[in-house]
Amino acid sequence: MNILAIECSHISFSAAVQKGGEVFEACGAEWQKTAEGLVPLIAGVIEKSGLERSALDCVAFSSGPGSFTALRIGISAAKGIAWGLGLSLAAVPTLPAMASSLQCSGVSVMAVVQSRKGEYFHACFSPEELSPEAWHGNVERGDADAVVSAALAAPPETVVVGRQLLELHPLLDASGIRHEEAGFFSASSLLPAARIFCCSADPDSLGAVAPDYRQMFVPGVGGV
Secondary structure, three states, X not given: OEEEEEEEEEOEEEEEEEEOOEEEEEEOOOHHHHHHHHHHHHHHHHHHHXXXXXHOOEEEEEOOOOOHHHHHHHHHHXXXXXXXXXXXXXXXXXXXXXXXXXXXXXXXXEEEEEOOOOOEEEEEXXXXXXXXXXXXOOOEEEOXXXXXXXXXXXXXXXXXXXXXXXXXXXXXXXXXXXXXXXXXXXXXXXXXXXXXXXXXXXHHHHHHOOOOOOOOOOOOOOOO
């Protein structure tokens, strides 16, 4: 299966192409320039793969929750490509995809993504829930103390994973909670789920595919 995957839910943006058994990926250097940088990045990684656009089978994108603006940019690019090529579009939830991409077997993983300033989306997944077929959509939102409380209430040895959660690190350390930086999470991390979700995605239902914002954008209110 040939898949184009797009990830720009928070802090970074990237695109990956799976061409048969090979994976090609490119990452943007300046997340603040996602709007102007994402489409050239996608074109570049497709060219790098040597795959004709007409040979793509599906487009997948990281659907959130995450940055309101970045999610809109990501789905706009993904929908435009899928519509133009007549392909199905698969929405891959960000938190379980992040948790599942952590190479840490046998323990629960709590994935955390910043919401507005001082607030976070978080969800915990048991080892049995880290397979895409078993993902759940139970996402909570709260401040740093709420994240720490949720981690302490999770099963022993739970690992908290997130991207640039600097405010949380001292609190997690003080509570003895293991945490990992999610620099490894990128568009290629979406591919295992995309291979499953794309098979059931309907090209005729593109209009119904939407990001998982989980919050309303309020002008003038701090956010990412």
